[in-house]
Amino acid sequence: MQPTDRRLANAIRALAMDAVEAANSGHPGMPMGMADAATALFTRHLKFHAADPRWPDRDRFVLSAGHGSMLIYALLYLTGYERPTLDDIKRFRQLGSPCAGHPENFELPGVEVTTGPLGQGVAMAVGMAIAERHLNATYCDDLVDHRTFVIAGDGCLMEGVNHEAVGLAGHLKLGRLIVLWDDNSITIDGSTELSRNEDVVARHRASQWHVCECDGLSADDVSRAIEEALADPRPSLIRCKTIIGYGAPNKQGTAATHGAALGKDEVAAARKELGLDDEPFSVPDDVLTAWRAAGKRGGIEHALWSERLEASGRKDEFLHRLNGQVSDAWLKPYLDKLLLDLKPVATRKASEMALEAINAAIPATIGGSADLTGSNNTKTRNIEPLTPENYGGRYIYYGIREFGMSAAMNGMALHGGVIPYGGTFLVFTDYARPAIRLSALQKARVVYVMTHDSIGLGEDGPTHQPIEHLQSLRAMPQLEVFRPADAVETAECWALALQREGPSILALTRQNLRPVRTEAAAENLSARGAYRLKSSENNRQAIIVATGSEVEIALDAAERLEVQGIGTDVVSMPCTDRFDAQPWDYREDILPDVSNREILRVSIEAGATFGWERYVGLHGLKIGIDRFGVSAPAADAYEHFGLTPDKVATRIIDFMKQRGF
Numbered sequence: 001m002q003p004t005d006r007r008l009a010n011a012i013r014a015l016a017m018d019a020v021e022a023a024n025s026g027h028p029g030m031p032m033g034m035a036d037a038a039t040a041l042f043t044r045h046l047k048f049h050a051a052d053p054r055w056p057d058r059d060r061f062v063l064s065a066g067h068g069s070m071l072i073y074a075l076l077y078l079t080g081y082e083r084p085t086l087d088d089i090k091r092f093r094q095l096g097s098p099c100a101g102h103p104e105n106f107e108l109p110g111v112e113v114t115t116g117p118l119g120q121g122v123a124m125a126v127g128m129a130i131a132e133r134h135l136n137a138t139y140c141d142d143l144v145d146h147r148t149f150v151i152a153g154d155g156c157l158m159e160g161v162n163h164e165a166v167g168l169a170g171h172l173k174l175g176r177l178i179v180l181w182d183d184n185s186i187t188i189d190g191s192t193e194l195s196r197n198e199d200v201v202a203r204h205r206a207s208q209w210h211v212c213e214c215d216g217l218s219a220d221d222v223s224r225a226i227e228e229a230l231a232d233p234r235p236s237l238i239r240c241k242t243i244i245g246y247g248a249p250n251k252q253g254t255a256a257t258h259g260a261a262l263g264k265d266e267v268a269a270a271r272k273e274l275g276l277d278d279e280p281f282s283v284p285d286d287v288l289t290a291w292r293a294a295g296k297r298g299g300i301e302h303a304l305w306s307e308r309l310e311a312s313g314r315k316d317e318f319l320h321r322l323n324g325q326v327s328d329a330w331l332k333p334y335l336d337k338l339l340l341d342l343k344p345v346a347t348r349k350a351s352e353m354a355l356e357a358i359n360a361a362i363p364a365t366i367g368g369s370a371d372l373t374g375s376n377n378t379k380t381r382n383i384e385p386l387t388p389e390n391y392g393g394r395y396i397y398y399g400i401r402e403f404g405m406s407a408a409m410n411g412m413a414l415h416g417g418v419i420p421y422g423g424t425f426l427v428f429t430d431y432a433r434p435a436i437r438l439s440a441l442q443k444a445r446v447v448y449v450m451t452h453d454s455i456g457l458g459e460d461g462p463t464h465q466p467i468e469h470l471q472s473l474r475a476m477p478q479l480e481v482f483r484p485a486d487a488v489e490t491a492e493c494w495a496l497a498l499q500r501e502g503p504s505i506l507a508l509t510r511q512n513l514r515p516v517r518t519e520a521a522a523e524n525l526s527a528r529g530a531y532r533l534k535s536s537e538n539n540r541q542a543i544i545v546a547t548g549s550e551v552e553i554a555l556d557a558a559e560r561l562e563v564q565g566i567g568t569d570v571v572s573m574p575c576t577d578r579f580d581a582q583p584w585d586y587r588e589d590i591l592p593d594v595s596n597r598e599i600l601r602v603s604i605e606a607g608a609t610f611g612w613e614r615y616v617g618l619h620g621l622k623i624g625i626d627r628f629g630v631s632a633p634a635a636d637a638y639e640h641f642g643l644t645p646d647k648v649a650t651r652i653i654d655f656m657k658q659r660g661f
Contacts, residue, residue: 029257030068053109064121079295119159127411164404216240376423461631529578536567
């Protein structure tokens with residue numbers, strides 16, 4: 001006899017409370033409250049095949065309420081994914097277990113995105129829905145025809161990024177996106193009445209979403225609501241009225257079940273209330289059999305899709321694109337042409353020039369900007385806007401939604417098949433930083449085109465002039481920050497960003513920079529992170545390390561030093577992380593480890609000097625800006641802060657005299 005939906009759901013509840021109890025850490029309430037809704041979704045609606053977690057045409061499931069991670073771990077185990085095993089679940093939140101405190105996309109196939117920072121799951125799901133529609137426009141229903149489902153909590157819908165994501169999804173009419181809202185009216189502090197009185201349903205309706213409601217504790221009613229959402233062309237919010245910690249008789253419906261183990265006595269009482277066996281981590285045979293059958297439910301559809309792929313004549317192209325394979329064959333012919341007609345150009349413009357070649361050569365790119373298209377130079381002539389009328393477009397007008405844009409790009413990248421890039425001002429990475437951090441954590445190939453990278457933006461003044469931003473972003477693991485010095489370096493950095501597994505930031509100027517690379521090179525010099533741009537003419541006494549717009553200043557300052565008999569190398573360092581990763585002998589050649597005072601190392605960057613001692617040493621000279629900027633034309637601002645060739649050369653000479661070099 002087929003077990004009831006409630007018994008299937010109770011298996012989720014049992015595993016959730018047992019795992020949290022064993023760890024004495026975690027969030028049992030959400031999985032227990034949403035177990036029936038998840039049962040309806042996974043056994044009746046979600047298109048997946050547990051034997052092939054990477055099936056390109058699977059539905060995407062995002063647990064935006066990532067604190068309830070035991071919900072997805074229980075579902076993956078019950079439906080027959082290779083992992084987590086029951087032993088993995090028993091070691092929930094322990095070192096070495098793939099069942100981390102919050103779901104990590106790099107730990108388990110079946111976990112599509114890393115969640116936990118509330119709201120970002122919904123926003124990444126918007127990006128996944130965009131990617132699906134775009135690829136559908138390219139490859140049609142035979143190869144791309146799936147949906148994105150989300151389980152989100154009250155906290156997800158309170159976060160500011162949710163407002164950005166909901167607005168974008170409604171505007172783009174992403175009808176393949178369905179969000180199940182766990183409306184249990186509880187947060188960590190207590191009732192949601194403590195902090196919220198908005199009409200969440202009306203907000204979504206105003207954003208052009210379809211909304212329906214259901215009893216979240218009834219699998220049948222949840223299924224009915226999902227069917228209604230599937231039939232509507234708009235993105236859908238399903239309000240699932242639930243009870244947090246359902247089944248724990250003394251704590252359900254309270255914040256006590258949200259973020260702590262239930263306790264031995266309450267777990268025992270819940271087992272009795274739910275009709276569960278006394279043995280922890282046990283799942284009745286008939287229940288597990290039914291769940292495993294649900295995990296195979298998509299097998300026929302998977303086989304039919306595989307047949308269509310074989311017959312499509314586009315199999316290799318499709319799989320290469322989904323696997324993110326990208327060639328840099330565009331780079332050499334582009335640079336060959338560029339070197340024939342060098343002229344001063346802002347690196348934001350140089351980025352646009354490179355993108356003309358990139359977008360023509362790599363159809364997977366999808367660009368965009370947070371309402372700064374003309375300033376970021378992110379739209380090229382050969383791409384059209386992505387709109388509800390043309391999902392095949394390759395440019396998204398994100399509006400003033402830096403956080404939402406960045407999170408959506410994460411979802412697009414993790415969906416596969418597209419390489420998103422998006423622009424805003426570098427200073428506004430402050431708005432996008434939580435999503436940039438998740439880009440890095442998830443190794444999502446997102447390219448952040450961040451222009452107006454210094455005081456060189458001029459008159460907009462201190463609010464818009466980045467000071468601490470470059471160094472704070474460089475401190476983030478698994479994120480590469482590129483600050484190119486001219487058009488050649490800009491193209492090289494673009495090639496590197498497109499090739500790497502993980503996110504990149506291109507920090508680009510508003511002001512024109514003269515060419516500093518004027519001859520073809522046998523390799524991508526920027527790939528080294530730093531390289532010697534100019535060798536000393538006199539006996540080497542100084543090495544100037546500079547980035548971006550300050551490289552030309554370094555070259556001019558070095559010329560003045562050479563006149564004084566001070567031999568000076570100039571090193572361009574477009575990416576500190578890449579330089580740090582070079583072999584010791586290369587790093588020693590570029591920046592020799594001189595312990596005495598034979599060679600002075602100098603850094604020049606129009607930003608915070610914090611951290612540059614890593615390259616110039618404790619006794620080196622760091623030239624930069626350790627205060628907020630000024631509102632003035634760029635040339636005046638550089639003069640004000642001493643970032644001119646004459647002032648830099650004078651400062652180096654004075655420093656050498658004072659320190660006995």
